Amino acid sequence: MRNPLDLAGARPGPAFTVTLDGREIEALPGQTVAAALWAAGVTSWRTTRGEGRPRGIFCGIGVCFDCLVTVNDRPNQRACLVPLHSGDAIRTQEGTGHES
Amino acid sequence: MRADLAVIGAGPAGLAATLAAAAQGVRVTLIDSAAEAGGQFYRRPAAALRARRPQALHHQWRTWERLRDGLGTHVESGPVRHLTDHHVWLVERRSTGFTVHALLGPEQRDPAEVRADAVLLATGGYEKVLPFPGWTLPGVIAAGGAQAMLKGGLAVSGRTAVVAGTGPLLLPVAAGLAAAGVEVAALVDSADPLAFVRRSRALVAEPGKVVEGAGYAGRLLRHRVRTLARHTVVEAHGTERLEAVTVAALDRDGRVRPGSGRRIPCDTLAVGHGMLPHTDLAETLGCRLDGLTVHVDDEQRTDVPGVWAAGETTGIGGSALSLAEGHIAGRSAAARLHGTEPDPRAWAAAAKARTRLRAFFAALDTVYAPPAHWTELVTDDTVVCRCEEVTGGTIRAAVAELGARDARTVKLLTRAGMGWCQGRVCGPAVAGLAGCAFTPSRRPFARPVPLGVLARAGEADGD
Numbered sequence: 001m002r003n004p005l006d007l008a009g010a011r012p013g014p015a016f017t018v019t020l021d022g023r024e025i026e027a028l029p030g031q032t033v034a035a036a037l038w039a040a041g042v043t044s045w046r047t048t049r050g051e052g053r054p055r056g057i058f059c060g061i062g063v064c065f066d067c068l069v070t071v072n073d074r075p076n077q078r079a080c081l082v083p084l085h086s087g088d089a090i091r092t093q094e095g096t097g098h099e100s
Numbered sequence: 101m102r103a104d105l106a107v108i109g110a111g112p113a114g115l116a117a118t119l120a121a122a123a124q125g126v127r128v129t130l131i132d133s134a135a136e137a138g139g140q141f142y143r144r145p146a147a148a149l150r151a152r153r154p155q156a157l158h159h160q161w162r163t164w165e166r167l168r169d170g171l172g173t174h175v176e177s178g179p180v181r182h183l184t185d186h187h188v189w190l191v192e193r194r195s196t197g198f199t200v201h202a203l204l205g206p207e208q209r210d211p212a213e214v215r216a217d218a219v220l221l222a223t224g225g226y227e228k229v230l231p232f233p234g235w236t237l238p239g240v241i242a243a244g245g246a247q248a249m250l251k252g253g254l255a256v257s258g259r260t261a262v263v264a265g266t267g268p269l270l271l272p273v274a275a276g277l278a279a280a281g282v283e284v285a286a287l288v289d290s291a292d293p294l295a296f297v298r299r300s301r302a303l304v305a306e307p308g309k310v311v312e313g314a315g316y317a318g319r320l321l322r323h324r325v326r327t328l329a330r331h332t333v334v335e336a337h338g339t340e341r342l343e344a345v346t347v348a349a350l351d352r353d354g355r356v357r358p359g360s361g362r363r364i365p366c367d368t369l370a371v372g373h374g375m376l377p378h379t380d381l382a383e384t385l386g387c388r389l390d391g392l393t394v395h396v397d398d399e400q401r402t403d404v405p406g407v408w409a410a411g412e413t414t415g416i417g418g419s420a421l422s423l424a425e426g427h428i429a430g431r432s433a434a435a436r437l438h439g440t441e442p443d444p445r446a447w448a449a450a451a452k453a454r455t456r457l458r459a460f461f462a463a464l465d466t467v468y469a470p471p472a473h474w475t476e477l478v479t480d481d482t483v484v485c486r487c488e489e490v491t492g493g494t495i496r497a498a499v500a501e502l503g504a505r506d507a508r509t510v511k512l513l514t515r516a517g518m519g520w521c522q523g524r525v526c527g528p529a530v531a532g533l534a535g536c537a538f539t540p541s542r543r544p545f546a547r548p549v550p551l552g553v554l555a556r557a558g559e560a561d562g563d
Contacts, residue, residue, distance in 0.1 A: 004254040004280040005254050006281075007156050007254075008145055008156050008157060009151055010149045010254055011152065012149045028148075028149060029146075029148035029149070030146030030253075031149070032146075032252075034255070044238035044340070049489075050488075051489055053489075055238060055486075056238040056239075057245060057257070058242055058486070059227065059242045059525070060248040061248050063521060064242075064486065064521045064524070064525045065487060065519070066487075066521075077206075078206070080248070080249070
């Protein structure tokens, strides 16, 4: 099946490992947190402060702040903006991200 | 280093302005939040993804190559400095010139300041998305967001998508997802694009746009994408993530036809209802706005001396219009920085294109519109303000029971628009539910700023 990497003729460097809530997932050089999580089949990585509802990416360009996530113990990072590096630890952000 | 001209935004308008001004001997600092120039329109895969055919996700690639090469030449030879990963939060008017305040990198913790004699705002726009039940489910994304993730990250969120809402952006989004291997189950537009084709006058003046539209239509046919005109999504279904949407037909008045609903299984809904301009920096500078857009004269000058504006921030009109406006703004700024009166004959071709394209998009605006009665789709338990989780019912109560008549009062009573995005996403919806016109809310800063940065801002200045 056709995929976006083939469509654009991408030849990224070797994949590296990051973790999502301790589970290892693969990421490609250049991918943002959001892109790597989508590629791993994950679409939500935050629960809201009020109702505890799942959220993932929405505007995709840094405007809406829906895709907030904790990366390397820093909460409230926009997954659509932040590029990943080998060994990064992504954690699902619960509420404000300052409580756990 | 002090610049003659600070251009904010490296999309089509900002790039055209930079090249035009630099060609006239102006020292330009081009400031942009992304890692690479191009803006949303020419967003390309991150360099490390090493895409050999990035143009597969674009049209007007040759225009991009011209802009890219022009920028490269000017950066190499010296007159242009390109600051990437600079998120501008304020442009401050000083006794002499301006100070541009930015935060660095995706982390946006550390500050940077740029001094300039003049400023050119090319801050672009973002997507309007109106609420409906289920729109906060993971898997429901802005149409432009789906496109940004595809163009920049070469990523898609699932296997089966519905593209919905209204506006010309939906066509390239659907075509892009289909080309990238996603099954696009339907393209749902509340407008009827055929009605536009029948208004031949606007199209005759824009043969290029006809070809562009026909190109997308052909690609959608090839991928067997079904188009549902005069339809709308009434609900997104799922518990932890999107599983299906219900779409329904609209009657002549823009109301959902009872009994016309049908369920379409999908894991992605890319939805958008048009574009909104980014005007925060202009507002803080005190520039006059016409409705939602920055007011400019024929030279693309705002009414604040030393401040120009070009592109979507002065009115939504696409990349070709942004290029024309950016070129004019750059030429005008260069002449005036040199202390001379600009000669409009120098940009006659761009001015002609600007007139034509503004007319074209004005005509487009009369066709593409959300359903007239979209507020009826917002149930009382639909979350309207995504950040603060304020529902339609709470907002209606503020209006009906507490007497709120405008979005600001609704905000003070309910917190709708008070969260991280500062009402950028829910603003049009809150105004619609309150029964008032959507107006830009004045924000002193264009993005969240750490208190420590705010406390130290401008410390290095003597004047």
